[in-house]
Amino acid sequence: MIINWQWHCGRMGRQRSAKPFIAVRFRSVPFFYYIFSVYICNFKLNKLIVIGQKKRMKINNILISQPLNGASHAPYIKLSKNKNVNIDFRSFIEVKGASSSEVRKQKINFSDFTIVIFISKKSVDHYFRLAKSMRFRVPISMKYICQTKTIAYYLQKYIVFRKRKIHIGNKSFQDILPYIKKHSQEKFLLPSSDILKQEIPDMLNKQNVFWKRAILYKMISSDLSDLKHVYYDVLVFFSPIEIKSLFDNFPNFDQNNIKIATFGKNTLDAAYKAGLKIDIKVPTPEFPSMAMALEKYIKKLNTIIY
Numbered sequence: 385m386i387i388n389w390q391w392h393c394g395r396m397g398r399q400r401s402a403k404p405f406i407a408v409r410f411r412s413v414p415f416f417y418y419i420f421s422v423y424i425c426n427f428k429l430n431k432l433i434v435i436g437q438k439k440r441m442k443i444n445n446i447l448i449s450q451p452l453n454g455a456s457h458a459p460y461i462k463l464s465k466n467k468n469v470n471i472d473f474r475s476f477i478e479v480k481g482a483s484s485s486e487v488r489k490q491k492i493n494f495s496d497f498t499i500v501i502f503i504s505k506k507s508v509d510h511y512f513r514l515a516k517s518m519r520f521r522v523p524i525s526m527k528y529i530c531q532t533k534t535i536a537y538y539l540q541k542y543i544v545f546r547k548r549k550i551h552i553g554n555k556s557f558q559d560i561l562p563y564i565k566k567h568s569q570e571k572f573l574l575p576s577s578d579i580l581k582q583e584i585p586d587m588l589n590k591q592n593v594f595w596k597r598a599i600l601y602k603m604i605s606s607d608l609s610d611l612k613h614v615y616y617d618v619l620v621f622f623s624p625i626e627i628k629s630l631f632d633n634f635p636n637f638d639q640n641n642i643k644i645a646t647f648g649k650n651t652l653d654a655a656y657k658a659g660l661k662i663d664i665k666v667p668t669p670e671f672p673s674m675a676m677a678l679e680k681y682i683k684k685l686n687t688i689i690y
Contacts, residue, residue, distance in 0.1 A: 441617065443617045443685050445617050447474060449474065449619065450476075453473075474608070476629040478604050481513060481514075486599075487514055487518070494518065500572075500575065502575065503574070505534070505538045507576055527550070529564070531556075531559070558587065571595070573596060574595060575598050575600045578602045605625075618681075619642060620678070621644070621651050624654035627660075639660055645662075664677050
């Protein structure tokens with residue numbers, strides 16, 4: 385008896401997908417009477433391929449590189465419950481306020497300015513903190529420009545809201561440029577962190593107005609050493625400095641099978657520059673929010689296909 389392991393294209397005389405079979409041939413009888421074929425159906429074969437290669441990895445743990453912050457993170461809490469995944473929040477960056485002496489070294493005198501431009505809530509906090517520490521009493525006549533409504537509402541924490549004193553943009557910095565140009569005789573102060581998009585100074589310079597930037601706080605990398613032996617399936621980033629913090633804490637970070645999600649073009653560019661593979665890019669017309677994109681991605685990967 386001779387046993388041959390061969391690849392056979394379907395049954396005798398028919399061309400079908402290649403399937404393995406065992407041919408058992410007895411010398412004493414015609415060959416075609418003693419063929420024993422073992423066919424592995426597509427269902428089982430596909431299943432073996434998926435298990436063997438482990439291409440589909442279920443999403444169980446997600447890390448958001450920002451602190452848990454009330455209503456803005458409600459969609460993630462809902463996502464965690466609906467999809468039965470664990471979502472942790474951890475700030476990858478910390479804010480370090482500038483001292484009075486550091487502000488003076490920048491040759492900034494708050495009394496020289498008639499309008500303050502706020503582009504974040506943190507800039508509001510640190511402006512009034514330093515005004516107090518430098519014993520500068522903010523005059524009632526001071527005017528403010530807020531890039532968004534959220535910042536304008538937050539400003540009420542420190543001043544009495546008067547429409548004539550506050551100009552509010554819609555969303556982008558470009559929205560407030562017409563107002564700045566209209567009041568070109570004023571002197572503008574721009575409180576910010578040590579990290580500022582270059583397009584903002586460029587746009588202000590084109591308005592031909594008197595303005596100065598005051599660095600009132602710095603963004604530094606948080607200590608993430610306690611996460612060294614913690615595994616997450618997805619890491620979510622919202623700013624380039626969070627990407628920097630990842631590599632400041634873990635210089636030899638190896639992505640392996642970890643999925644990376646980024647929000648915004650600058651964050652995406654920083655991730656690519658760091659050599660990361662990006663699996664989720666937000667915003668897009670289909671997914672304007674990170675929570676929506678994560679939900680779709682989890683549904684895709686956590687659906688078992690046999």
